[in-house]
Amino acid sequence: MLYIPCPWCGEREELEFHYHDEGHIVRPDVSVGDGEWSSYLYERENVEGWQRDLWSHDAGCRRYFYVLRHSVTDEIGGAYKVGEKLPPLPVEAEREMGS
Amino acid sequence: MIKRALNRVEGWGRVDRTQEIDFSFDGQWMKGYRGDTLASALLSYDMHLVGRSFKYHRPRGFLGVGSEEPNGLVTWGEGKGLTPNTRGTMLELSEGLKVRSQNYWPSLHYDVKEGLGLFSGLLTAGFYYKTFIWGWRFYEPLIRRMAGLGEGPREVCERDYAWRYCSCDVLVIGGGSSGTAALSELLRGKGRVVILDEGHTEGGWMQGDEGEVEGMEGMDWVRSVWSEADSCDHVRVLRRTTAVSVYPGNYVLAVERSDEVGEGLGPREVLWKIRAKEVILASGGLEQPSTFVNNDRPGVMLAGAVRRYLRHYGVRVGERVCVVTNNDDAYQTALVMKEAGSEVMVLDSRYDVRGLFSDRAREEGIRIEEGSYPTRVRGRNRVRGLGWENLGQGGESLGGREVGYEEVDIVAMSHGFTPCVHLNCHWGGKLKFDEEREIFVPEESSGERFQVVGMAMGEEGFAGGMVSGREAGRRALSRLGMGLRGRMGMWKVGVGGREVEEGEGDRRWDRESVWFPNLWHKPGKQFVDFQNDVSVRDVLLAHAEGFESVEHMKRYTTLGMATDQGKTSNMHGLALLSKLCGKGAGFLGTTTYRPPFTPLTIGTVAGMHRGDVYHAVRTTSAHSAHVEMGAVFEDVGDWKRARYYTQTGESMDAAVRRESLGVREGVGVMDASTLGKIDIRGKDSVRLLNMLYTNDWSGLKEGGCRYGMMLDEAGMIMDDGVTARLGVDHYHMTTTTGGAARVLGWIEGWLQTEWPDWEVYCKSVTEVWSVYAVNGVHSLDMLRDILDDGSLAEGVSPMRVSEGKVGGVGVRIFGVNFTGGLGYEINIPSRYGLWLWRRILEAGEKYGIVPYGTETMHLLRAEVGYVIVGQDVDSTVTPYDADHDGLVSKKKEDFLGYRGLKFGGLRGSGRLELVGLESENSEEKLEEGGVILSEAADLSLLPLENEGHVTSSYMSPNVGRSIAMGLVKDGKSRYGEEVLVGRVGAGGEFETTKAKIVSRVWWREGGL
């Protein structure tokens, strides 16, 4: 179980939260073509490494925020609020991927 | 016949011999003591044959003494308490315990299936891939019958299984010497500590080993530390508790066998869910067996286990012992068994043997054959004797000729140890191969707050292990800001009466590389994985067939896939494969370690989530009244909703008929409290509504209501409902019952991430209000009767919301209904819900009021063509498909779903469109889910083209015939056309009915 650091409530167990999507997906202007709209709806980065997630603390303060998480090792590298300046991704240490 | 426990020796062991326990094994009653396991008790009666192996049905006895045991699996209990596949070495004795051996027919001693051994040539690894190619379905039942270790339970276990959550500063996993050493330091600090050990008594290897700590005998020292911990209020001590899995972030699952065998009221097992700031893993090492022919016979055991049975349980497992070893540690077994009165000899594969214990053994005159390795064991149901060959100076084979033989009844083997690293790897910790010692050890840098100590870290020595434990404890405290003062003084640690310093004279596991010197011995089996009957020859075959990665070898031979998870077999398997590939033993790496560490009871994982508390049941305030009135309920998500009411045992169809006529012709009331309700406030409320819904909300005046449809960003209908404007910047939104939480989440997501600067606030008020839908020609008359000020009823008009009081309590009346006729919904704070329900029924009596349920509600709305999101439309239907073109604003330049609706593929023909359907035979109800086919479809030419399906279907007494709705291909341009509706009939054949595409509105206020 992940230990998520809610920026308001502190570190809590994963079961209090809900994962939504990759973070910082911006809704395009409605004048874009079908290709771009479908990219927004369906295409995702699926980074193998550190990424920014969008979570909400559903069983707590119910706020949405972003979490830095390593998609291979499940490490949590911190969290930040909507609107805050993006903290840099943690440095990728030398590691072998997967097994 | 067994009469006495001859192997129980006086003056040895720590079980309480004042407490006798009766138990039975295969029908024979025997005695043991409190503190015994089934294994120690059986061994005290010299019962070594306790089971049969999986594939070849070879006779088997206990190999080990703990959870690493691969052979001694038994079934205990009966009926609801039937528990198969239990390790006898972990099963604590309790009064009246009934145990049976497994996997034989007709008896344990004379198993007919042992004859399969004759066919073992055919039954090699993977044989089933090479044959049964034609007619697998005939052979499969046979194979299935042969597989499986014990019979699965058929009755339901009634015991409880509980979860407990715990967070702590330091978690110590393992209560052997290193774990206890860590604990001793932690006791001096202030942190909250949890220590767990899988044994019912602490000590681990200390239970069988020699050692002294600060002048105390090893186990006495362990017990003194643990008893201090027992009474320390910042330490939680968990015995009988196995850590089964470690997740990243130091989240550990551990199972406590709190009352495994008993029938008490407490939980049978407790699943501890532990979040620790620091973890110290002291899981010790796993002694490895040697490979030689017939190394699986009852009486062939691990050396460490043999001496632990003696020192801890007081059981001397045999009279004539041959110790087979490549290291010094196993000599402890030789020494101690001799002291207890057995005849002992040692086969050591090394030359010039020197060491702490081997020196003493030589002094005591124990026969030691150097440079020797077993060839084969004689004996079948029990070891009778052992032969051996000589090896070269480098451990290589000299041809395999047997140069010696001795009659023995126990072979105590030790091929070194491997660190028990599973829990380190579960969360992603890495391993490295120590070339010199030929073991896999955890990488130092693996975990920031996860330390591995003692044998688990490859620390061989007794003193070294203690130091690593103590240092880890101190390090953990210091990282937590609770560091201990002063330097760590070195303890006086003794082994065999001699004081040893860390690293000095304590390298008891030092060994030479001796892997499979007798690789080519035939005939006979050398077992690598005991439980799955995988022999050296199977691994050779796998290699020959090209299965060169450890994962391939594992899957092909099934080595390491048994319930012991390869604890005594993985290392040999991969060492052999590496050797066959011409590389060093660790070259190929290990397979992936997966939880659970030992098999984990399914009930424990499910915990208390069963029966009544498996999943929440949500009921409305008036639930008890519905029950009284004979409601039959249906599940709508978590809710129980009244589907229909029956008091005279009438069928559902009859009830619905009665209810629906009653509503239209008189008045009816339905509990609609489960519908989602969201309170919306703020100056940007309208802006929000305009984004959420397809239609325009700017012109809605205070006191007005409007129906709206919500789309997802792909343009598909997601939810719908009526929203009312209660004030200037105050709205009350309703959603479907099932969609309530989803819609609120949808809204919150948008507001918090995309439009965070908007001033609008939402709150779920689903449970705050009870809602009753009152419908029918007399509905307004009733309202006049129940309102405190009856004149307010005149103000209730379609799509208007007004307020009033009933019995002094404020209510809101929404001029909306789901029946298309005259009606409204009255909302009251839910603590008055039950009261209002009763008041409504009371007031309605003179009008013949009919309470109606969801089934009637569905019928009535269908009569007027209203759509149910989730039934008539799902995530593949747009507003245009649903014939709600008018709901999509042509003025608005954006809303959620606006762009999605413009996808090229959503235009054009071929879309499934929502229309009405009438079956040719008006008495026949079309099936919901019936598939729409062309009128000309030829049933003999499959596949038929699927032109849609029936979404809702009812017999309507108000309309006087059956009515239905369906999604039909190009339905909107096919009114009047006939189609076929196909279904799988009661007898299994596919049958069709004719139907016509019609408008989906059959009833209007004032009649048809």
Place this chain on the structure above:
Amino acid sequence: MSGHFSGLRLAYESLRGHTGWGRQWGSSELGDEYDVVIVGGGGHGLATAYYLASECDVGRIAVLEKGWLGGGNTARNTTIVRSNYLWDKSLALYDHAVKMWEGLSRELNYNVMFSQRGVLHVAHDEGDIRLSRRRCNSIRAAGVDSEWLSPEEVKELVPIINLHGRFPIMGGVFQPRGGVARHDAVAWGYARAASGLGVDIIENCEVTGFDVKRGKVVGLETSRGKVKAKKVGLVVAGHSSRLAELAGFRLPLMMNTLQALVSEPVKPMLSTVVMSNGVHGYMSQSDKGELVIGGGTDLPVSYSRRGGEGWFSSTTASIVELFPCIRRMRVLRMWGGTVDVTKDRSPILGKTPVENLYVNCGWGTGGFKATPGSGHLFAHSISRGEMVEKAAPFGMERFREGCLVDEGAASGVAH
């Protein structure tokens, strides 16, 4: 190499001490040039290579596998085979596979242990029944087998099931031709057959880049060197996004961790596959006697192949509600894999923005059942240069056009 497999051969070899068996598939060095390179040595990739070699006239073929053959999702799935999907296009696709399963052991001369013991989907409430009946009827109309069972008939088929739990069982849809197969055997069987037809199978060979000239793929860079290729098929499931990025495009996928677990082996107690969308879980019993239990995916994008504990407890609790008598049995092992999930729960088979680079992915939680069909259709499409009829609706263009084949509504736990 390995020679012909049969009961007689097995008996003969046992007399010779099993020294006569050779490698099941060849171990090759990476060549300089191939007509078709298949990236991904899992079930689908190996099947593709086999059908390219046996039914299409394409020339030299290679399969490049990053790790050990069949070590991805082929090694980790819960082995269910069925074709009872909702839409006509899906039915055609998956039943193409089931028909091939029915003759696969003979075709490959390898017992893949395909056991047609049926697959049952149980329904728990009115909504479930409606959806299930719709599926049952649509499947039949499409010429695929499907039956409706009453609760009593469900109990007869599955004696250990609990009809009266919190969400009672109100019936079920049954596909008799569905069942289970042995996952490793499928990979090994295809590898052996393909190798026997001259396909180069290269393990421990990771693709690190694509050589694209004027919008057309002409070669690949790998950890074992460069290789030229006229056509390339990507069949890498959870690694699809990464490879697509190397080739310069994105895929409409989400990578999730999917977990599963097995119990200790017991004598036969469950003779069919039982699936429940309502409680999100399903169970079958392997030939070895282990109960195989699965459920839905974990949510976050993840490659950890480990997954969270929440899945473990909720799926297990759900299965215990359906089969209360297993409460006292034990979990033996649990694991996870990375599945590539599409929004509509239908696969992606088709061309990519790079010419001559084809992709086969997006099978999400339900790829194993389609293995032979997927390989077959993909092979013929690559060979022809155009997607064959049954594969055509599943190109990635459908997302741009808004023509999704939405199996999500109906599949729930799609396996």
